[in-house]
Amino acid sequence: MKYLLGIDQGTTQTTAVIVDERGEMIEKNSAQLPARFPQAGWVEQEPADIVRTVREACAPLLDKYEIAAVGFDNQGETFVVWDAETGEAVTPAIVWQDTRGQSICDSLAASASSPLSANPDLLRQKTGLLLDSYFSAPKLKWVFENHPDIRRKAHAGKLKFGTTETWVIWSLTQGKLHVTDPSTASRTLLFDMNKFEWDEDLLKLFDVPRSMLPQVKPSAGYIGDVDFVGQGSALPLHALLVDQQAALFGQACFNAGEMKCSFGTGSFLLMNIGGKPQLSNNGLLTTVGWNFNNHTAYAFDGGIFVTGSAVQWLRDNLKFIPDSAASHNAANRSTDSGVVVVPALQGLAAPHWRTDVQGAMFGLNRSTTSDDIVRATLDGIACRVYEVVTAMSQDAGAPPPYLKVDGGPSSNPYLMQMIADLLELEVQVSAALEATAIGIANLAGVSALGTTFDALAANWKAEKIYTPKMKKEERGKKLEQWNKALDAVKKFHEEEEKK
Numbered sequence: 001m002k003y004l005l006g007i008d009q010g011t012t013q014t015t016a017v018i019v020d021e022r023g024e025m026i027e028k029n030s031a032q033l034p035a036r037f038p039q040a041g042w043v044e045q046e047p048a049d050i051v052r053t054v055r056e057a058c059a060p061l062l063d064k065y066e067i068a069a070v071g072f073d074n075q076g077e078t079f080v081v082w083d084a085e086t087g088e089a090v091t092p093a094i095v096w097q098d099t100r101g102q103s104i105c106d107s108l109a110a111s112a113s114s115p116l117s118a119n120p121d122l123l124r125q126k127t128g129l130l131l132d133s134y135f136s137a138p139k140l141k142w143v144f145e146n147h148p149d150i151r152r153k154a155h156a157g158k159l160k161f162g163t164t165e166t167w168v169i170w171s172l173t174q175g176k177l178h179v180t181d182p183s184t185a186s187r188t189l190l191f192d193m194n195k196f197e198w199d200e201d202l203l204k205l206f207d208v209p210r211s212m213l214p215q216v217k218p219s220a221g222y223i224g225d226v227d228f229v230g231q232g233s234a235l236p237l238h239a240l241l242v243d244q245q246a247a248l249f250g251q252a253c254f255n256a257g258e259m260k261c262s263f264g265t266g267s268f269l270l271m272n273i274g275g276k277p278q279l280s281n282n283g284l285l286t287t288v289g290w291n292f293n294n295h296t297a298y299a300f301d302g303g304i305f306v307t308g309s310a311v312q313w314l315r316d317n318l319k320f321i322p323d324s325a326a327s328h329n330a331a332n333r334s335t336d337s338g339v340v341v342v343p344a345l346q347g348l349a350a351p352h353w354r355t356d357v358q359g360a361m362f363g364l365n366r367s368t369t370s371d372d373i374v375r376a377t378l379d380g381i382a383c384r385v386y387e388v389v390t391a392m393s394q395d396a397g398a399p400p401p402y403l404k405v406d407g408g409p410s411s412n413p414y415l416m417q418m419i420a421d422l423l424e425l426e427v428q429v430s431a432a433l434e435a436t437a438i439g440i441a442n443l444a445g446v447s448a449l450g451t452t453f454d455a456l457a458a459n460w461k462a463e464k465i466y467t468p469k470m471k472k473e474e475r476g477k478k479l480e481q482w483n484k485a486l487d488a489v490k491k492f493h494e495e496e497e498k499k
Contacts, residue, residue: 014030116205130288220238269304
């Protein structure tokens with residue numbers, strides 16, 4: 001039996017899995033990754049911690065199995081800048097949730113001399129993305145503007161840039177490999193998704209020298225040997241992807257129209273749209289799914305930044321539940337369906353893209369209980385998923401045949417049933433909750449072992465399937481309440497900004 005190692009370098013932890021040649025997970029191990037919040041809107045991680053968690057996640061597994069190939073997926077937009085000679089980081093890892101780049105976005109959007117003033121759709125045409133601090137380039141430009149010494153060294157060719165997989169691979173190969181893949185590059189606002197190359201116009205717009213950028217390798221194919229645990233035994237690296245694209249692959253969404261939702265800190269929905277890029281008319285992003293040999297997939301992308309973190313907020317800040325799993329029973333105990341929570345604790349991402357909006361509660365009265373607020377928060381999460389799936393269906397011209405889901409909150413029966421009810425779609429919970437790590441391992445298997453897409457699709461299994469049960473009148477009322485609350489929250493912040 002040949003085994004594959006999948007490494008999922010996520011926001012809160014790094015998970016390593018051992019997958020057999022059939023695509024079945026045999027064993028996993030995780031290492032927690034801490035974050036720090038130096039001031040409002042800033043989210044950072046220690047670059048050395050990212051490397052450490054990769055070593056810790058992999059180490060217990062590698063003595064037990066003979067590894068044929070490794071796949072490595074990453075957080076996406078989180079990046080590090082480091083010294084090209086010493087390998088020492090000169091910035092923290094600036095996390096995708098960090099909003100310090102918003103001032104850069106505002107400045108570029110307002111500048112009469114910016115190329116964006118002549119062509120407001122320039123970024124979407126080249127990258128499929130919006131001008132938002134979510135992506136790497138605005139935050140990198142912020143670093144340059146606030147740390148002139150870093151900018152000077154970067155333009156002198158003395159610094160390197162990379163997302164978390166690039167940083168880890170550089171560190172573990174002592175600078176021999178400075179690589180990324182098209183799916184990850186497509187999350188920077190510096191990469192032309194049509195030509196699959198770094199774009200000179202975008203580099204100029206964000207003041208980024210090409211010399212600091214990694215080489216863009218195919219998403220699958222032999223990349224090089226990497227010693228992931230520092231024991232002198234390097235393993236062949238065969239696959240690189242962004243975590244959400246790895247989950248799309250892991251959920252066997254190989255055909256146009258198929259989509260998945262990965263639940264974690266947020267909810268991230270991707271729909272495979274086939275081999276040609278298509279721009280959204282409904283507030284979604286277009287991103288590279290994967291690109292290697294003759295296999296190219298683009299995807300509609302709709303990110304919801306607060307899902308699991310909203311349940312953590314109920315648990316840790318409000319003390320309404322002892323643990324996240326308790327939210328299911330609390331929601332079922334609720335007797336007041338008139339309470340509505342808009343869980344915009346980090347703004348509204350897709351399809352609204354309103355970073356100014358904050359969370360709110362409506363319909364409170366003297367009889368409101370903590371259970372009602374827990375229930376309304378889960379309903380709010382479900383309504384956000386409904387919005388993104390609806391936008392994708394409109395752009396694609398048809399709804400998906402079903403919604404595949406994975407990640408911790410997918411084990412919450414109340415939440416999954418509510419999503420099925422609102423969407424009037426079957427929700428299929430992956431039997432493998434580690435779909436992301438399994439997906440990147442399986443992509444390595446496609447490269448190294450010749451595993452076929454058909455075989456992977458045949459092996460995919462649902463642990464549980466939720467079918468719509470809600471009456472039409474109740475569904476309509478719930479969505480009407482949500483839309484009223486959403487309109488009110490937007491209007492509130494628009495009025496506040498006028499003051």
